[in-house]
Amino acid sequence: MQETIANKNFKTEPYQINMGPQHPATHGVLNLLLTIDGEIIKKVEPDLGYIHRSIEKMCERDSYQQIVHLTDRMDYLSSNINNEAVCLAVENALQLEIPERVKVIRTIIGELTRISSHCLWWGVMGMDVGALTTYFYGFRDREMLNDIFEETCGARLTMNYNVPGGLMLDIHPNFIKRVKEFVAHFKTKIPEYDRLLTENVIFQKRTKGVGILSKEDAISFGVTGPVGRASGVSCDVRKHHPYSALDKVTFKECLKADGDTFARYQVRIMELWESLSIVEQLIDNIPEGEHRVATNAVIKLPKGEYYQKVETARGEFGVYIISTGTKNPYRLKFRSPGFSNLSALNHMAVGGKIGDLVATMATLDLVIPDIDR
Amino acid sequence: MMTNEALQHLIGGWFPNPEFEKIPEVAKQPDTEEVSEGLVELPKQINPSLLEFSEEGSQHLNIVVKPQDLYTLMHQLKTNEQTHFDYLFCLSGVDWGEELGVVYHLESINHRHTIVVKVKTKDRENPNLDSVYDIWATAEFHEREVFDFFGIIFNNHPNLKRLFLTEDWEGYPLRKDYVDEINMVIK
Numbered sequence: 406m407q408e409t410i411a412n413k414n415f416k417t418e419p420y421q422i423n424m425g426p427q428h429p430a431t432h433g434v435l436n437l438l439l440t441i442d443g444e445i446i447k448k449v450e451p452d453l454g455y456i457h458r459s460i461e462k463m464c465e466r467d468s469y470q471q472i473v474h475l476t477d478r479m480d481y482l483s484s485n486i487n488n489e490a491v492c493l494a495v496e497n498a499l500q501l502e503i504p505e506r507v508k509v510i511r512t513i514i515g516e517l518t519r520i521s522s523h524c525l526w527w528g529v530m531g532m533d534v535g536a537l538t539t540y541f542y543g544f545r546d547r548e549m550l551n552d553i554f555e556e557t558c559g560a561r562l563t564m565n566y567n568v569p570g571g572l573m574l575d576i577h578p579n580f581i582k583r584v585k586e587f588v589a590h591f592k593t594k595i596p597e598y599d600r601l602l603t604e605n606v607i608f609q610k611r612t613k614g615v616g617i618l619s620k621e622d623a624i625s626f627g628v629t630g631p632v633g634r635a636s637g638v639s640c641d642v643r644k645h646h647p648y649s650a651l652d653k654v655t656f657k658e659c660l661k662a663d664g665d666t667f668a669r670y671q672v673r674i675m676e677l678w679e680s681l682s683i684v685e686q687l688i689d690n691i692p693e694g695e696h697r698v699a700t701n702a703v704i705k706l707p708k709g710e711y712y713q714k715v716e717t718a719r720g721e722f723g724v725y726i727i728s729t730g731t732k733n734p735y736r737l738k739f740r741s742p743g744f745s746n747l748s749a750l751n752h753m754a755v756g757g758k759i760g761d762l763v764a765t766m767a768t769l770d771l772v773i774p775d776i777d778r
Numbered sequence: 779m780m781t782n783e784a785l786q787h788l789i790g791g792w793f794p795n796p797e798f799e800k801i802p803e804v805a806k807q808p809d810t811e812e813v814s815e816g817l818v819e820l821p822k823q824i825n826p827s828l829l830e831f832s833e834e835g836s837q838h839l840n841i842v843v844k845p846q847d848l849y850t851l852m853h854q855l856k857t858n859e860q861t862h863f864d865y866l867f868c869l870s871g872v873d874w875g876e877e878l879g880v881v882y883h884l885e886s887i888n889h890r891h892t893i894v895v896k897v898k899t900k901d902r903e904n905p906n907l908d909s910v911y912d913i914w915a916t917a918e919f920h921e922r923e924v925f926d927f928f929g930i931i932f933n934n935h936p937n938l939k940r941l942f943l944t945e946d947w948e949g950y951p952l953r954k955d956y957v958d959e960i961n962m963v964i965k
Contacts, residue, residue, distance in 0.1 A: 627916035
């Protein structure tokens with residue numbers, strides 16, 4: 406198109422335009438400064454910090470129990486897994502022996518959180534490319550999970566169910582029954598998702614070959630999670646550094662080689678099946694025992710440095726603690742998956758159209774508080 | 779996958795200590811058995827490197843490197859086939875009190891070993907470090923974050939400006955000596 410315009414001696418010149426911070430497709434307050442030439446993107450520059458709260462600075466004044474509560478305000482869709490990361494870091498540093506029951510329940514709730522997050526992503530993914538029905542389908546199934554979380558954890562979104570040493574409360578008596586109901590229900594729904602969106606020709610044309618990220622670039626940009634695995638990077642923390650009860654279950658790492666938007670979509674749908682399978686393997690085998698081991702009221706980590714990584718719905722979440730032996734961390738750094746994934750957006754979007762950028766961003770599954778922290 | 783000892787031996791060899799020749803022969807060679815072929819050679823020299831290695835209080839091998847050697851070391855770590863640290867998964871700024879610095883967590887996707895590189899500078903007024911954005915693309919954003927919170931200037935960085943805070947923000951909030959009487963909540 407550019408050539409035909411040039412042939413007719415019309416001049417074009419790049420100009421800048423703001424996408425966001427109130428754009429519906431940015432899923433929060435993300436401002437992208439686009440440099441475009443007509444419809445073609447020349448450069449994408451994210452302007453961050455609209456909801457920066459300096460959580461890392463707050464952590465330096467808080468106790469370790471309090472820090473757990475801040476983590477689910479970052480990636481609120483993987484809140485339970487973020488909580489788990491801090492708890493595991495503290496428990497490993499204290500060399501606490503955690504009961505098997507706690508490990509299994511943490512893994513089940515973690516995988517349910519992943520399903521819930523992917524349900525929401527699937528809904529808004531469809532909406533971003535123009536299919537409103539998916540939004541209601543995704544939220545319908547997520548609602549069942551939120552009810553389960555509310556009953557057992559006491560909250561629907563920011564759960565704070567994990568505490569250093571175990572779980573805040575034991576599971577609700579209805580928990581096992583309702584999870585089984587959900588698994589049976591959801592198994593009939595994923596094929597429905599496929600029929601509605603995956604096999605849709607318009608959807609496939611919007612996503613195939615769009616926003617390609619090669620394997621080398623994915624590693625270089627530190628891209629993890631479903632985005633990295635769709636580019637063929639074997640980066641599942643659950644496989645390579647298993648934590649909690651993940652070493653006791655069998656599941657496969659969902660990999661694709663294409664690295665385009667459709668591959669990222671497929672990886673997440675495959676992960677729904679894998680997470681369901683993990684939940685199924687564990688739900689009948691929750692060991693008896695304590696739901697929590699006692700810790701000191703004031704937790705002091707021994708002097709040293711601790712790093713704990715977990716796999717959230719978006720990728721590798723890391724907690725890096727430097728302790729000087731006091732009740733507060735000396736320095737605490739959160740490695741958030743969304744931040745690294747966003748850094749690859751410019752590379753993926755350049756040369757494409759604005760509509761493709763929306764589809765690409767939808768499969769990055771950005772959660773802005775996770776990036777801004 | 780290389781063990782921490784093997785990694786230390788390999789990487790230590792890249793930065794030999796010029797003073798090493800002056801160390802008496804006896805001290806260099808603690809009585810070691812002859813190394814049989816095919817086995818990984820274990821370190822048999824007393825810290826021949828300018829790098830500092832430690833594992834104390836951390837599950838990974840730690841290297842402390844001088845600012846002027848940082849880029850050379852990082853480039854070697856990425857390109858050397860035996861180490862091949864191609865995945866920078868965490869880059870954190872740290873204020874150690876007297877020193878400012880950066881901690882790099884590196885992993886190799888193929889070999890699956892992990893290493894931690896630390897670099898420290900004593901100059902708090904005008905801290906300068908080399909950028910590694912052309913080795914790992916993810917460093918571009920992470921270094922901007924460190925600049926924003928710690929005021930460390932990365933040489934050769936393509937776009938070094940505030941990332942989260944506004945351009946007119948005064949001071950660097952994650953430094954230990956930062957005081958903001960209006961906004962900071964202190965117990």
